[in-house]
C-alpha cells in the first residue's frame with residue numbers, strides 16, 4: 001500500500017494522499033507568452049475526486065484530488081482552449097474520472113485511456129463516444145512493475161479498427177530493449193515526455209539518440225516536448241531541458257505535442273509553476289509557425305481531426 005493511503009475500493013472509503021505527495025501549485029503565474037487561439041494542452045490528468053472516483057487498488061501512489069473544474073480553470077488561466085486528458089496509473093483501467101471530465105468540457109477535452117485486453121467492443125465504443133482517441137502503454141517500473149507486453153499487444157489489436165493511437169511512456173535508458181517491441185506496434189505511436197532522456201549527459205545522451213533514431217525511422221512516431229520539471233537537473237527555469245526540446249521541435253515540427261502534465265504527480269524535488277512552463281514555449285518553439293504547429297495544428301490532427309478542413 002502507498003504510505004498514508006487507505007484502500008481505494010470502489011464504493012468509497014476515505015482515501016488519504018501519500019504523506020510525501022506534493023500538491024500542485026496553488027497559484028500559477030499568468031504567462032507572458034500568449035498561446036495562439038485554439039491551443040491544446042495535450043498532456044494533463046484528472047485525479048478523483050476520490051470520494052466519487054476511487055483510486056485503483058493496484059496504484060503505486062495516491063495523489064491529491066485534481067478535478068476537472070480545477071483543470072479547466074487552469075486551462076483558461078494559461079490562455080489555452082483545449083485539453084487532452086491522459087489516464088494515469090492511479091486510476092488503473094477505470095477511466096470514469098477522465099470520461100466525466102471530458103463530458104464536462106463542452107467538447108474541449110479528449111482523452112487517452114488505459115484499457116484491459118478483455119474490454120468489450122461495446123465498452124470501446126462507449127470510450128470512443130466519450131472522447132477517447134488513444135490508449136497509453138506505461139513501461140515505468142515505479143508505476144506499473146513489469147509492463148504486461150502480451151496484454152499491450154492484445155489491446156493494440158483491439159483498438160486497431162477505431163483509428164486510435166498508442167501513447168508510450170518509458171525511460172530512454174530502457175529504449176534499447178523496448179525498441180523492437182514498440183516498433184512492432186501498429187499505427188501512430190506518441191512518445192511521452194521526450195522519451196525521458198538523461199539530462200546530465202547533455203543532448204548527446206545515448207538514450208536521447210535512440211529516441212531520435214526511433215523518430216527518424218518512421219513518420220508514425222510522434223513525441224511530446226513536455227515535462228521539463230521531471231527531467232531537469234538544473235531546476236527552474238529548466239535551461240538544461242531547452243536544447244533537447246528545441247531539437248525535437250526543429251526536426252519533427254509536424255509530430256510534436258506540448259502539455260503541462262498538470263497536476264504533476266510524483267514530483268519530489270519541487271512543484272512547477274504552470275505559468276512558467278508556458279513561458280518556456282517560445283524558447284523551444286522560437287517562431288510563430290512552430291508554435292502554431294506544436295500547440296494547435298498537430299494536436300488537432302490527432303485528437304479533433306473532424307474539425308480540420
Ligand SMILES: O=C(O)/C=C(\CC(=O)C(=O)O)C(=O)O
Pocket residue numbers: 045087088089090138143169261264265266
Ligand atoms: O504525469 C505523468 O505523465 C507522469 C507520471 C504519472 C503517470 O504517468 C501515471 O501515473 O500513469 C509520472 O511520471 O509519475
